[in-house]
Amino acid sequence: MANEKALTAQAEDFSAWYNELVLKAELADYSPVRGCMVIRPYGYRLWELMRDRLDLRFKETGHQNAYFPLFIPQSFLEREAKHVEGFAKEAAIVTHTRLKTTDDGKLIPDPESKLEEPLIVRPTSETIIYEMFSKWVQSYRDLPLLYNQWANVVRWEMRTRLFLRTTEFLWQEGHTAHASHDEAEEESLRMLGVYREFMEEYLAMPVVVGEKSESERFAGALRTYTCEAMMGDNKALQNGTSHNLGQNFARQFELKFASEQGGEEYAWNTSWGVSTRMIGGLIMTHGDDAGLVMPPRVAPIQVVIVPIFRKDEERDLVLGKAREIVAALPGIRTHIDDRDKLTPGAKFFEWEMKGVPFRIEVGPKDIAKEQVVLARRIPEGEQRKEFLPEAEVIASLPQRLEDYQTFLLERARARREANSYRDVATYERFREIIDGDGGFVYAGWCGSAECEEKVKEETKATIRCLPFEEFRSPSAPSACLVCGQSAAHEAVWAKAY
Amino acid sequence: MANEKALTAQAEDFSAWYNELVLKAELADYSPVRGCMVIRPYGYRLWELMRDRLDLRFKETGHQNAYFPLFIPQSFLEREAKHVEGFAKEAAIVTHTRLKTTDDGKLIPDPESKLEEPLIVRPTSETIIYEMFSKWVQSYRDLPLLYNQWANVVRWEMRTRLFLRTTEFLWQEGHTAHASHDEAEEESLRMLGVYREFMEEYLAMPVVVGEKSESERFAGALRTYTCEAMMGDNKALQNGTSHNLGQNFARQFELKFASEQGGEEYAWNTSWGVSTRMIGGLIMTHGDDAGLVMPPRVAPIQVVIVPIFRKDEERDLVLGKAREIVAALPGIRTHIDDRDKLTPGAKFFEWEMKGVPFRIEVGPKDIAKEQVVLARRIPEGEQRKEFLPEAEVIASLPQRLEDYQTFLLERARARREANSYRDVATYERFREIIDGDGGFVYAGWCGSAECEEKVKEETKATIRCLPFEEFRSPSAPSACLVCGQSAAHEAVWAKAY
Numbered sequence A, B: 001m002a003n004e005k006a007l008t009a010q011a012e013d014f015s016a017w018y019n020e021l022v023l024k025a026e027l028a029d030y031s032p033v034r035g036c037m038v039i040r041p042y043g044y045r046l047w048e049l050m051r052d053r054l055d056l057r058f059k060e061t062g063h064q065n066a067y068f069p070l071f072i073p074q075s076f077l078e079r080e081a082k083h084v085e086g087f088a089k090e091a092a093i094v095t096h097t098r099l100k101t102t103d104d105g106k107l108i109p110d111p112e113s114k115l116e117e118p119l120i121v122r123p124t125s126e127t128i129i130y131e132m133f134s135k136w137v138q139s140y141r142d143l144p145l146l147y148n149q150w151a152n153v154v155r156w157e158m159r160t161r162l163f164l165r166t167t168e169f170l171w172q173e174g175h176t177a178h179a180s181h182d183e184a185e186e187e188s189l190r191m192l193g194v195y196r197e198f199m200e201e202y203l204a205m206p207v208v209v210g211e212k213s214e215s216e217r218f219a220g221a222l223r224t225y226t227c228e229a230m231m232g233d234n235k236a237l238q239n240g241t242s243h244n245l246g247q248n249f250a251r252q253f254e255l256k257f258a259s260e261q262g263g264e265e266y267a268w269n270t271s272w273g274v275s276t277r278m279i280g281g282l283i284m285t286h287g288d289d290a291g292l293v294m295p296p297r298v299a300p301i302q303v304v305i306v307p308i309f310r311k312d313e314e315r316d317l318v319l320g321k322a323r324e325i326v327a328a329l330p331g332i333r334t335h336i337d338d339r340d341k342l343t344p345g346a347k348f349f350e351w352e353m354k355g356v357p358f359r360i361e362v363g364p365k366d367i368a369k370e371q372v373v374l375a376r377r378i379p380e381g382e383q384r385k386e387f388l389p390e391a392e393v394i395a396s397l398p399q400r401l402e403d404y405q406t407f408l409l410e411r412a413r414a415r416r417e418a419n420s421y422r423d424v425a426t427y428e429r430f431r432e433i434i435d436g437d438g439g440f441v442y443a444g445w446c447g448s449a450e451c452e453e454k455v456k457e458e459t460k461a462t463i464r465c466l467p468f469e470e471f472r473s474p475s476a477p478s479a480c481l482v483c484g485q486s487a488a489h490e491a492v493w494a495k496a497y
């Protein structure tokens, strides 16, 4: 049960607000294993709802789920040079397979069980999956292979944050093989589109989509595409990426096929992933000082019903009515809070903290009047609570949930736009924004790693992406924000998680 | 695509039949990591269907899903003496967290990244879960906690078999905490019942349920209950277990609560699990020399439609009809095999190997007569194929699938009973059965570990369980099969996987 103590205000300390909220809303908890979190039932139910929707879309776009080993032989990681460079420094390494008791009664890894080749707990599965693909693919007729895996992965991060950066996290990783570059490119963009659609339509989280600069590219990829969302503190969160891997992995894992023309060619791969990190994004996109704000389509509880009664005689009557209301809302995820030891006020506090979209209060007087009290987690105008005929509430709730979903997306989009800056012509103005309240800065970039690096060092802001056409400014910036030379791209800069 | 070569016959070499079938039906494949398998899409879809049904039942019985860390600190495993004894010899141990390149260019675990305390990749999660429970539980009001986790676990097995015994496997582990012994006992029996119902009603796999003898008890449990199924070679497979853990773990992890009476008490725990091993059980319960036999309720494809045509002009007509049939069967998992390069015969072979319950063949002549050919994977009588009016097939398929489901369960039950032996009075007769075709032998047991061990050493048979009342013989055996002394229990003996 959430402790009835207010959160630190966002304006005071956004980071403290976030950590407190994750714990108080019982989404997750710290574990005794450094950097690993426990996802509690409320957080896990949210993940299940997100996963189920994404899984449906993956299947609709022709993908199949499979499962590959947790362990990667060290030599596999070594084969793709950039890949090992990217993951070697944060690897959980299995070296022994047995514990033994020493003469003085201590338990130690048995030296005799030392593995000849260490195993790495997967940080991502390109290597082992493409090794398997190379066994299964002979001819162009076997292509494309469109696979997805829901799994846990481990990256030994030094500084961790619940959901945002944890040593172990849950994710899905799509892995595909194609007969041509263009098909792979199309696939990587298609899946980026699936992510964007999910984030906007389900998480009510608007994203800027585009390509990563070389320095931010996935270790071993030809091109990396990304969905970038703006958080409540105006920092960016990379929420999902899709990679065109070219033939880099295919070459290292001998993933070849007999082409239609009769030759032998290396396949073209893509990979794409989203993780429990999105939960952090959802919290920081919509949350406020009272707690979480759940978009209805992924809310574990969409409507909570709080029965109000003083005397025991009233209890049965009011609970009976609550059950009637639940029965009348079959397509909606409802919950009756029938705890006896808690005041209605304490219940309201808890369900607001947990971000439940709608609350229905019903007491003996309401029943007599055939009305209920309806409260929306974020009201549209001033009114916190409405007294409405019960029948009207039941009939309108599905539409109200959809309207609220749209409202949250529009609110987040307006917030993002209010904190996005275009036509930023000087580096001074850029620093003023970034060192001030922050936000997304659209500006010209010459394309050089030096300018990118200089900005990162001086301001901690990075190029979040080179945005796709629809996000670009009406008139393309002509000069690089940093060096003033001719701009090769328009880039979105921001501080990021 | 399955290779059109027959399997080794079951009668010739059951074990070879099994291994070949898992590969040919594309359920799983060997991986480059010793003992770890790859679950291929057809096998993973089966697992998803099994998981979804079980998950629904867990939720219906009040459980919530959560997720706990992959890693267990070594000291946690040590706290429960029997528990560490049970798992120390097959542990994947993480000792380092970084790879580094040596001067001669070799990659090694960086000695400076050595962990102070090794981490064990979870073989099961009692320890870390009860540690977390102890943080969350203060009062009897916080109980019961009814949790479940879907996860991968690792046990470093020496001899592995696809699905049956792999180093890494997928499973669910339920973990609960209660205020009293009786409540915990009720829970462990309830979940055993959920397992049994699932195995019988979904996997069409009859099971004998009962209690494990002390030697076969889960490491750290008070009592272990089990579901034991008979495979096609008359060996037993332990398919799922449920444990009353008593207060053993609660004591070690300080899982205490303020009781209603005001005192402080240790909680009572249960844990229960089933794994991808059940897929092995499904294969060996129903499969035959032609391949898999999928029970309809978990079959990834329930009805496959094979369009038959010679000329290109016929192709559109026949495929159009196939799509019409699919559209007319909305609640059924269908698949149209429209591959052009394969003969109908090769397709029949492949779908029989994959155990699809029903096949519909449709060609131009059938369309003219408004009929289709219907074939059931295991016919009831002699008839392999029936020519039936299309409308009749469409109308009757849901019922046919249910009938086939029941047929498979009854067939498996009859098979098991035909290979079960009661009233086995002498040890000679017992050896004759076990050393011969095998089977389940119901016989008296005095309750001594010596008699149990003697049987195991001499025959490799073990006590599978002390069966619950409904499975016991009409008249209880009076003497121990081994020593002839007075029988304390009736036991089911068999060789097992």
Ligand SMILES: [Zn+2]
Pocket (backbone or CB within 6 Å): A445, A446, A447, A448, A451, A480, A481, A482, A483, A484, A485
């Ligand atoms: Zn520049």
Ligand SMILES: [Zn+2]
Pocket (backbone or CB within 6 Å): B445, B446, B447, B448, B451, B480, B481, B482, B483, B484, B485
């Ligand atoms: Zn005896």
